[in-house]
Amino acid sequence: EPEVTQTPSHQVTQMGQEVILRCVPISNHLYFYWYRQILGQKVEFLVSFYNNEISEKSEIFDDQFSVERPDGSNFTLKIRSTKLEDSAMYFCASRAVSSYNEQFFGPGTRLTVL
Amino acid sequence: AQRVTQPEKLLSVFKGAPVELKCNYSYSGSPELFWYVQYSRQRLQLLLRHISRESIKGFTADLNKGETSFHLKKPFAQEEDSAMYYCALKNNNAGNMLTFGGGTRLMVKP
Numbered sequence A: 001e002p003e004v005t006q007t008p009s010h011q012v013t014q015m016g017q018e019v020i021l022r023c024v025p026i027s028n029h030l031y032f033y034w035y036r037q038i039l040g041q042k043v044e045f046l047v048s049f050y051n052n053e054i055s056e057k058s059e060i061f062d063d064q065f066s067v068e069r070p071d072g073s074n075f076t077l078k079i080r081s082t083k084l085e086d087s088a089m090y091f092c093a094s095r096a097v098s099s100y101n102e103q104f105f106g107p108g109t110r111l112t113v114l
Numbered sequence B: 001a002q003r004v005t006q007p008e009k010l011l012s013v014f015k016g017a018p019v020e021l022k023c024n025y026s027y028s029g030s031p032e033l034f035w036y037v038q039y040s041r042q043r044l045q046l047l048l049r050h051i052s053r054e055s056i057k058g059f060t061a062d063l064n065k066g067e068t069s070f071h072l073k074k075p076f077a078q079e080e081d082s083a084m085y086y087c088a089l090k091n092n093n094a095g096n097m098l099t100f101g102g103g104t105r106l107m108v109k110p
Helices: none
Strands: A005-007 A010-013 A019-024 A031-037 A043-050 A053-057 A065-068 A075-079 A088-095 A109-113 B003-005 B010-014 B019-021 B024-026 B033-038 B045-049 B072-074 B083-090 B098-100 B104-109
Touching: A005 A088, A010 A019, A019 A031, A019 A088, A019 A109, A031 B098, A043 A065, A043 A075, A043 B098, A075 A088, B003 B083, B003 B098, B010 B019, B019 B104
Parallel strands: A010 A109, B010 B104
Antiparallel strands: A005 A019, A019 A075, A031 A043, A031 A088, A043 A053, A065 A075, A088 A109, B003 B024, B019 B072, B033 B045, B033 B083, B083 B098, B083 B104
16 A cells, blocks of 8 residues: 655754755655644644645744755755754645545654754 | 644553544644554555544544544454544545544553
8 A cells, every 4th residue: 555655764963954854645645744743742834835836834934944845756845944843743744636536644754953 | 723632641441441642633624534554664554534434454434523522432442453543524625634543552461
């Protein structure tokens, strides 16, 4: 069964550094999402992406964040200058075209900012 | 603004006991609700959605618009049901994003 994959599984970085989190959505899916979960807190929506553009973003998704689909398979989340409070699990999800289709989640990337 | 509340962070029951994981929501439109489950060291996966009116692994959930609730129930808990359970509300906007509750950890003791 196809799955969403994410790399790396764990990323450690210094405050102020740029990080890129990578996701490979399920191949025939067209909607892509990033969520994050700070330890002990809720899973929070960051951004949705469709047809090569952002379709929705939350207030968390400020100018430090960007997303890209650089090729036909990858979907990336970039944090330009990481802060301590960016430490969290970051989940990628994808879904097929119909709004009735479920979102399939990746295993997550644990980002630790020191 | 939409909100999902799961009042219990932890629910501990014995095997064979009934289980009810509570979920309340706040949404101005027509709600579409889901339960996601995360077993130990595994990814979030969809358990069930209210529009399907299905029973998965013995779990059911009924949408009660009057009480704005979508509680998850199972008559006889099994040890393998131990996991984190998240209630989620789909926003019917351009992105169809999900708003999650805080999650409830279900522990089923032998």
